[in-house]
Amino acid sequence: MINIEAVKKIYAAKSGKVTAVDDVNLNIDAGEIFGVIGYSGAGKSTLIRMLNGLEIPTTGEVSVAGYKVSSIKGKELRKARQEISMIFQHFNLLWSRTVKENISFPLEIIGIKKEAREKKVLELIKLVGLEGREDAYPSQLSGGQKQRVGIARALASDPKVLLCDEATSALDPQTTDSILDLLVDINKRLGLTIVLITHEMHVIRKICHRVAVMEAGKVVETGPVIEVFKKPKKEITKRFVQQVIEKDETKDTIEQIVAQYSTGKVVMLGFVGESAEQPIITNLIRKFEISVNIIQGKISPTQNGSYGTLYIHLDGEKDEIELAIQYLHSQDISVEVIEA
Amino acid sequence: MIEKFLPNVDWEMMWQATVETLFMTGFSIIFTFLLGIILGILLFLTEKGNMWSNVVINKILSAIVNIFRSIPFIILLVLLIPLTIILVGSMIGPKAALPALIIGAAPFYARLVEIGLREVDKGVIEAAKSMGATPITIIFKVLLPESMPALVSGITVTTIALVGSTAMAGVIGAGGLGNLAYLQGFQRGQGDVTLVATVIILIIVFIIQFIGDYITKKLDKR
Numbered sequence: 350m351i352n353i354e355a356v357k358k359i360y361a362a363k364s365g366k367v368t369a370v371d372d373v374n375l376n377i378d379a380g381e382i383f384g385v386i387g388y389s390g391a392g393k394s395t396l397i398r399m400l401n402g403l404e405i406p407t408t409g410e411v412s413v414a415g416y417k418v419s420s421i422k423g424k425e426l427r428k429a430r431q432e433i434s435m436i437f438q439h440f441n442l443l444w445s446r447t448v449k450e451n452i453s454f455p456l457e458i459i460g461i462k463k464e465a466r467e468k469k470v471l472e473l474i475k476l477v478g479l480e481g482r483e484d485a486y487p488s489q490l491s492g493g494q495k496q497r498v499g500i501a502r503a504l505a506s507d508p509k510v511l512l513c514d515e516a517t518s519a520l521d522p523q524t525t526d527s528i529l530d531l532l533v534d535i536n537k538r539l540g541l542t543i544v545l546i547t548h549e550m551h552v553i554r555k556i557c558h559r560v561a562v563m564e565a566g567k568v569v570e571t572g573p574v575i576e577v578f579k580k581p582k583k584e585i586t587k588r589f590v591q592q593v594i595e596k597d598e599t600k601d602t603i604e605q606i607v608a609q610y611s612t613g614k615v616v617m618l619g620f621v622g623e624s625a626e627q628p629i630i631t632n633l634i635r636k637f638e639i640s641v642n643i644i645q646g647k648i649s650p651t652q653n654g655s656y657g658t659l660y661i662h663l664d665g666e667k668d669e670i671e672l673a674i675q676y677l678h679s680q681d682i683s684v685e686v687i688e689a
Numbered sequence: 690m691i692e693k694f695l696p697n698v699d700w701e702m703m704w705q706a707t708v709e710t711l712f713m714t715g716f717s718i719i720f721t722f723l724l725g726i727i728l729g730i731l732l733f734l735t736e737k738g739n740m741w742s743n744v745v746i747n748k749i750l751s752a753i754v755n756i757f758r759s760i761p762f763i764i765l766l767v768l769l770i771p772l773t774i775i776l777v778g779s780m781i782g783p784k785a786a787l788p789a790l791i792i793g794a795a796p797f798y799a800r801l802v803e804i805g806l807r808e809v810d811k812g813v814i815e816a817a818k819s820m821g822a823t824p825i826t827i828i829f830k831v832l833l834p835e836s837m838p839a840l841v842s843g844i845t846v847t848t849i850a851l852v853g854s855t856a857m858a859g860v861i862g863a864g865g866l867g868n869l870a871y872l873q874g875f876q877r878g879q880g881d882v883t884l885v886a887t888v889i890i891l892i893i894v895f896i897i898q899f900i901g902d903y904i905t906k907k908l909d910k911r
Contacts, residue, residue, distance in 0.1 A: 401819050403815065403818065403819060426821075427821035427822070427823065428821065429821075430818070430819055430820060430821035431820065431821040433819075434819070434820070435816070435819040437812060437815075437816060439812055441810065441812040441813045441815065441816035442813070442816075443813055443831065443834070443835060444835065444910055444911045445834040445835050445837065445908075445910060446834075454817075454820065454830070455820040455821075457826075457830065458817075458820050458821055458822050458823075458826055459821075486910040487910075488910060488911050502820075506820065506821075
């Protein structure tokens with residue numbers, strides 16, 4: 350659906366040339382939710398804006414939904430843009446128009462008759478859950494409602510691709526989740542391809558199928574979200590993954606706890622994918638003469654499986670503990686014995 | 690009672706002058722509005738980084754606007770006499786003041802339009818672009834509606850300035866309240882005529898301001 354080939358974007362700034370996007374290659378399939386994560390200035394914003402021709406690459410090619418957006422202009426580009434919608438961090442609604450009129454705007458651009466427009470707008474209002482707010486002005490809406498209008502507006506032209514430019518970055522955590530749920534719903538119901546950029550790993554974890562990590566204009570790591578969580582290769586990716594597992598915080602607590610136990614062993618278990626749903630602890634207690642004490646644990650679902658960590662304390666006969674740890678090793682999970 | 694305090698006021702003449710003032714203001718404001726909007730949009734769109742970014746055209750337009758804005762109105766009136774004769778066919782009467790009034794006010798309003806357009810959220814313009822809007826659609830469905838309160842308050846200010854200019858246009862025999870106040874009130878030493886003419890002008894200004902503020906407030910849904 351989306352093909353980014355050897356794309357470079359160089360800006361002429363006062364201090365010299367700045368390479369915002371540096372030799373990026375990406376393929377995004379139809380129906381996929383693809384996330385691009387990076388800190389500000391990593392070039393992700395420039396990258397997503399090249400997908401609808403708001404930015405033109407200096408070199409390289411971008412094709413989206415069959416349109417060569419990196420080279421088309423005028424009428425053809427405008428037509429392509431009707432099939433490649435975008436939602437924004439600051440919503441970018443017209444304050445002078447009501448909810449209904451805002452959603453109707455892209456339909457006016459396409460030149461759809463008034464009656465058909467109204468029918469479509471009502472459908473969309475229902476889809477994004479804004480019934481009863483049709484005649485409100487954006488200033489009367491909350492941030493989450495504004496983004497719902499943004500999404501409805503983006504969907505009005507029946508696009509094939511939806512680009513989300515930090516779409517949840519201006520929202521509180523709860524609203525973020527409800528907007529993300531809506532995006533997943535739309536992706537499933539309409540089979541829409543979604544590309545989103547964010548600096549929050551939470552967003553990637555919650556809704557993306559695949560992720561690309563960007564740093565200094567380059568894509569440094571890419572793969573299915575669950576894989577990236579399981580084995581982050583680059584330092585920056587590890588930092589992003591930590592955002593959601595809060596490893597640092599856990600480490601301090603664990604060290605304190607380990608110091609408290611004079612006998613037995615503290616083990617960290619890492620679950621990925623299906624193993625997260627297995628009754629490991631039950632098996633452990635049934636099979637071995639040991640006591641198992643759960644210290645701390647966290648499991649997070651992603652779009653293609655869960656992952657999580659669990660800290661447990663094993664106590665009992667030394668040999669029995671060794672056998673138990675061997676058993677854990679034989680399972681499809683990662684095991685790390687934490688020494689005091 | 691009224692005649693005792695205002696012995697020299699000829700109400701029929703006063704009414705006649707009021708109508709002339711209103712005619713000059715009303716007629717010139719329509720053209721000032723149209724011309725100012727067009728000029729303002731062009732000034733804005735040819736600015737660097739905007740849709741029709743063009744330094745040369747922008748500089749030329751800007752220079753024209755600045756020149757006509759800096760010429761004192763009284764001089765503009767005189768300078769434009771030849772043009773007025775071509776356009777209106779006469780250099781006396783309320784109609785004769787129109788070209789100078791419009792050419793004096795339109796550049797001023799164009800600047801106000803430009804400022805108003807600059808305040809339109811860049812993100813909203815970008816959103817319209819990302820939907821595949823044509824430049825014309827962006828002008829009529831985004832730029833103008835989103836800057837409407839600024840455009841209306843701008844035209845209010847311009848109209849009030851125009852009322853002042855019409856008074857000055859009396860110099861070339863354009864008629865109106867200013868003319869009356871000057872010829873009858875000042876030159877013949879009939880202070881009461883000046884007073885009444887001033888009060889009427891004040892009332893006109895207040896009404897314009899009131900209407901302008903009301904519409905601006907009604908339009909602004911931010």
